[in-house]
Amino acid sequence: MTVSRTLATAARVLRQLRHDPRTIALLLIVPSLMIILLRYVFDGSPAVFNSIGASLLGIFPLITMFLVSSIATLRERTSGTLERLLAMPLAKGDLIGGYAIAFGAIAVLQSLIATGIALWLLDLNVTGSPWLLLLVALLDALLGTALGLFVSAFAASEFQAVQFMPAVIFPQLLLCGLFTPRDTMQPVLRRISDVLPMSYAVDAMTQVLHHPHATAAFARDAGIVAAVAILVLALGAATLPRRTP
Amino acid sequence: MVNYNPHSPGDTTTPEPAAAPAAQIAGPAAQAPRTAETAPGPAVTAEALTVVRGDRTVLRGLDFTVPRARITGLLGPSGCGKSTLLRAIVGTQAKATGTLTVLGAPAGTPALRERIGYVTQAPSIYQDLTVRQNLDYFAAVLHPGRAHRTARAEPVTRAIEDVDLTSHADDLAGRLSGGQLSRVSLAVALLGAPELLVLDEPTVGLDPVLRRDLWTLFHSIATTRGTTLLVSSHVMDEAERCHRLLLLREGALLAEDTPDALRTRTGTGTVEEAFLHLVDEATR
Known part of the structure; x- marks a missing residue:
């Protein structure tokens, strides 16, 4: 892996996005709109908005980056650019790293807007630092990118790729503790939720919500999300075939 | 099967490949002691190259060489294994057996990646x-x-x-x-x-003027930059523009020669006729 090839790849991915302003607008605006929507759905019970809102700030980047990166890598595979790049002196890590950096940067921007609106316009009450919220959001975005890159190896078409979103993301969404605390779930489901990375993303957000400083539990949860993201990124790199079967 | 393009600019515009010295094409035995950089041998040497994809044998024990600083045409009908052969040379084809030496190193060696330019069909x-x-x-x-x-x-x-x-x-x-x-x-x-340019059907769908211009470019790249070109095509009249030809059919090598020698040997007027002649001969 070389840093300059990774950065060149990240710059290229961002340059591609720049030619697609509608996608940028959707990426940046939709999460904020959803947070605003949520605020007024729970107009009568601000406590519910408070707990769900914080979690959603972490879940949005995960979902959007999952979708964007699975389609982007699928396009790279089907257009032949992947074959060309891998026939060049480019390490698989350069490609994966480039995507992670580019989508990570978009996610930071997306989260800045969504978090800013939630905290200062919608009066979301967070005890901890907004920077910790942002950190978790960034880790979640990396996790989403990693999962998206990985599943795109199993998709032969865009139709299949978008179906992986309900298949991979929805179960995690139901089990992550967003709708009901995880320890009130049926024990088997709780065990399953213990091994799903989104659970730790939500737990980390909950820690920031309730504690003024980064707790040990926060560090553990954030660490798990980061570790899973890196592991899945490595798995994703392994699915890039240098050779045609 | 064999495509013929009636709009071809024909022989008059064909850059003269007469300088192709067939004598320079020596077998691997003629190679000087091996040092990767200065190896004067052919750009590509294949011995018993076989590729299996799924349960299908796409290439069957090919033996051939591609001389340096020349344009070698890889011709054959669609589906005969041209792209697979090119991928094997570039090093992106799995399950290639036999010996395949590219620019003095085994095909697929990572160090070769910056010495080979590869254009896929799409x-x-x-x-x-x-x-x-x-x-x-x-x-x-x-x-x-x-x-x-x-x-x-x-x-x-x-x-x-x-x-x-x-x-x-x-x-x-x-x-x-x-x-x-x-x-x-x-x-x-x-x-x-x-040093080696591998082009998979680079002129498909181009208009005749552009095709002629590209072939002029290929020739200038080969002569002025000393680059070896391996160009695949299923359009037989492009063969006339190459210094040397590999005719491929159903994964087997039908002939390896200069266009002139092919026509003379088969007593035909065009490479297309020579190809058909060789197919008839092989199936008889």
Whole structure:
């Protein structure tokens, strides 16, 4: 892996996005709109908005980056650019790293807007630092990118790729503790939720919500999300075939 | 099966491949003591090259050489294994057995990646980048680092000029026509001044004038830069423009010779007729 090839790849991915302003607008605006929507759905019970809102700030980047990166890598595979790049002196890590950096940067921007609106316009009450919220959001975005890159190896078409979103993301969404605390779930489901990375993303957000400083539990949860993201990124790199079967 | 294009500019515009010295093409035995850089042997040497894809044997024990600084045409009908053979040479084909030596090293050696330019059949470029942005990125992959930024600008501009797209340099690739797209793809392969250029059907769907221009470019690349070109095509009249030919059919090598020698040997007027003659001979 070389840093300059990774950065060149990240710059290229961002340059591609720049030619697609509608996608940028959707990426940046939709999460904020959803947070605003949520605020007024729970107009009568601000406590519910408070707990769900914080979690959603972490879940949005995960979902959007999952979708964007699975389609982007699928396009790279089907257009032949992947074959060309891998026939060049480019390490698989350069490609994966480039995507992670580019989508990570978009996610930071997306989260800045969504978090800013939630905290200062919608009066979301967070005890901890907004920077910790942002950190978790960034880790979640990396996790989403990693999962998206990985599943795109199993998709032969865009139709299949978008179906992986309900298949991979929805179960995690139901089990992550967003709708009901995880320890009130049926024990088997709780065990399953213990091994799903989104659970730790939500737990980390909950820690920031309730504690003024980064707790040990926060560090553990954030660490798990980061570790899973890196592991899945490595798995994703392994699915890039240098050779045609 | 065998395509013939009636709009071909024909022999009059064909750059003269007469200088092709068949004598220079010596077998691997004639090679000097091996040092990877200066090995004077052929650019590509294949011995008993076999490729299996799934349960199908796509290439069956091929033996051939590709001489340096010449244009070798790989011709045969669609589906005969041309792309698979090219991928094997570039090193992106799995399950290749036998011996395949490319520029003095076994095919697929990582160090070969920057010495080979490869153009796939489909234009493999980013449609949501401009022509220049595409080339800038691939150039950065070949010669990474901020320090080389100015050194990269010149080859990028030259590659765009080579394929005659200067007036479209800042257009989005997605807005270009099919022929223009494949020329962008070709320009990417020209970037690193590779020693071996592997082109998979580079002239498909191009108009006759453009095809002639590209072949002129191929010849100038071979003579002035000393680059070895391996060009596949299923259009037989393109064979006349090559120094040397590999005729492939159903994964087996039908002939390996110069166009002149092929026509003389089979007593035919065109390479297409020679091909048909050889097919008849083989199936008789």
